[in-house]
Amino acid sequence: DKNCVIFYMHQDKHFRWEEEKCTDGSKWRFLEHKGPVFPPPYEPLPDRVRFHYDGKAMKLSPGAEEVATFYAKMLDHEYTTKDIFRKNFFKDWRKEMTSEEKSKITELKKCDFTEMHEYFKAQSEARKQMSKEEKQVKNERILQEYGYCVMDNHRERIGNFRIEPPGLFRGRGDHPKMGKLKRRIRPEDIIINCSKDSVHPKAPPGTRWKEVRHDNKVTWLVSWTEKIQGSIKYIMLNPSSRIKGEKDWQKYETARRLKKIVERIRAQYREDWRSKEMRIRQRAVALYFIDKLALRAGNEKDEGETADTVGCCSLRVEHIRLHPQMDGQDYVVELDFPGKDSIRYYNKVSVEKRVFKNLQLFLENKQAKDDLFDRLNTSILNKHLQELMDGLTAKVFRTYNASITLQQQLKELTSSDDNIPEKILSYNRANRAVAVLCNHQRAPPKTFEKSMHNLQTKIDEKKKQLSAAKKELKAAKADAKTLRDEKSKRVVETKKKAVQRISEQLMKLEVQATDREENKQIALGTSKLNYLDPRISVAWCKKLGVPIEKIYNKTQREKFAWAIDMTDEDFEF
DNA sequence: GTCCGCACTTAGAATAAGTAAC
């Protein structure tokens, strides 16, 4: 049966497999869990920790105090300097005040939260001082009780089994709702999903769930509606689970099917650049961007509710500039737009003449705020892609291009003669090429300069050590030449080994420095976790004798257990 | 087509844990 999926996975060293998946869209047959873990209730501040308004100490009602602490905790965060954040916070805070407080506290800038801030800083300091065991015993107990569920005969790890604690909404970029109050979630807000014939999770004493349902067409265990955006939040399984692993595997198999026909698709969209129909030209140019530049699809977003970010289909005139000539290249397209998480995408790319001419056409008679692709959206694009290949959507191109790039780069950069640190540097460089393609950026770590400096100091020291060791070797050799006895020969050998060891250490440090410098603003984790077929990495490790632990940490090995299990060194993406 | 609800993947930041240096 084609629809049957056989899934192999190691867990607890027992070979485990699932087969005969149902084809009716059901995701499980049995599901039992203990429900979510709620954050602890609010603990009022001790009286000595005071809030000041307009220079005077003021005791707040518990409700108002709790919301004030959310702000106090963020005092040294940039958020609290932003107007929108402050405005949204103050508005929602006032809703929690008694009428007396409301009439007194009328301006945020007269509020002084510093004592509260200091108090929380001291608390988190104290928490750090707690012994390892103290923290772990409690965490471990909760993890064992709530961190696992049973799904179809297997005990599976749950991803996020804790309910999000109340706080202030931290939207990314220029988010219009940043600073708004994220209310405490109550059991009455929560929907439980589990098997009818399982032991249902108990709501905390004196409370009840909003609903208990038994829907095996979905994978979530717990859900609730988040009131700031009105979206639904879920508790789902850990990436190491069968249900996630299988889906992940499927994702890469879809990308591999794209590989087989991608040249045909490319030929077609190039053909479509000449279409008589505007909608087809737009579709073809957008697809070219998605394929060549690994752009995201770009769904529409509700204006005013979210930060203004775009993807391919939602690009506007203001995000693109055309340069017939630039830096010695023809037909240069300059793209500059805020992407997912408001990360800036900036790129100058030389394109084919037809693409350039089409873009000129799309821009004609338009204003800065107008859509570049006015006859296109993600739904139209994906419908077209679906016709080209079963399961093909815009994001499959990102997966495909990321994985194929890793495979090519690994081939290009690594040689079996390299030593392990060199191989790992090459792996990281291949990974980096993908991260650059996918525009995975990070803020340079706060300690970056210092840590680079420290590393350089280490390198300098190691260099001194090396020259000293070389000197000693030379002297030993001279001794051996004159004395010609066994003992001095042995000394030469030891010194030789020392030189070798130290120069190896130096090389390692230098490689590390290069790696770190090149990684300053680039985040490798996202591509490694979400875009790179793990079988490419596993095969590479096997072929070149690199231990898998050098590439994947424990969590990653758990997530990719299926790939580690099934892949031999000949695997080709 | 358009809109909307829903479920799921992808994302960088924040925080915790681990480790090396002192």
Place this chain on the structure above:
DNA sequence: GTTACTTATTCTAAGTGCGGAC
């Protein structure tokens, strides 16, 4: 043992894409 820094894990926001109602 403590501190300083690195790495792993957690957190939750922000995307994608599907399907159904109109």
